[in-house]
């Protein structure tokens with residue numbers, strides 16, 4: 212085992228358990244992964260970042276969206292988990308997918324990207340330091356999508372919220388705490404952030420586009436012509452909107 216301190220406590224055993232199955236992904240998460248990648252609106256040839264990529268569960272959807280001329284770059288802090296991601300890449304013989312073993316808060320990347328995915332990675336979507344480090348690598352109008360856990364105001368909140376808070380104790384000590392609007396750091400950095408809720412309001416998808424510099428300099432954001440529904444069946448700027 213490489214430095215275990217770089218692997219979140221919840222994954223320290225799991226990573227070895229699933230290593231013999233490089234294409235493993237939890238069945239219940241597949242449809243929301245698919246939706247997250249759809250919201251990135253990738254085109255063939257695009258370059259996409261998957262930060263906090265874990266064992267690469269989103270890679271198949273990203274690879275299929277960018278095609279053989281595109282590129283998928285995963286960033287993963289845990290050397291142990293990165294081994295699993297690389298096994299997935301080797302097993303599928305993807306030549307245009309790479310995993311960079313680094314901390315999203317300090318990683319240095321090459322070139323600019325058309326899109327950023329942060330799937331189930333609160334250390335990225337809820338971390339101002341990680342976002343400040345990553346956003347300069349995004350092209351103007353790059354699409355950004357986050358999926359993760361949130362506290363719920365629904366009826367089961369009294370049960371679900373303490374469970375989520377307890378599970379959070381298995382993350383890094385530095386992981387931003389779960390709250391009702393974990394997308395807040397993204398909202399400060401994106402134009403037109405939209406959100407949807409899943410799984411009784413304790414999961415969310417958030418999506419938007421990075422600002423266009425020429426518009427910051429000379430035009431108002433309202434002048435942009437964007438149909439931003441992304442084809443999702445739930446579109447809301449109100450956090451408590453129901454997508455279940």
Ligand SMILES: C[S@@+](CC[C@H](N)C(=O)[O-])C[C@H]1O[C@@H](n2cnc3c(N)ncnc32)[C@H](O)[C@@H]1O
Nearest residue numbers: 263264265268287288289314315330331332334
């Ligand atoms: C819950 S897992 C999700 C993995 C993957 N995105 C998925 O959908 O299966 C979160 C991942 O983020 C990684 N991570 C946590 N903090 C990070 C950081 N600062 N930089 C890069 N990766 C990080 C963890 O090691 C873990 O693999």
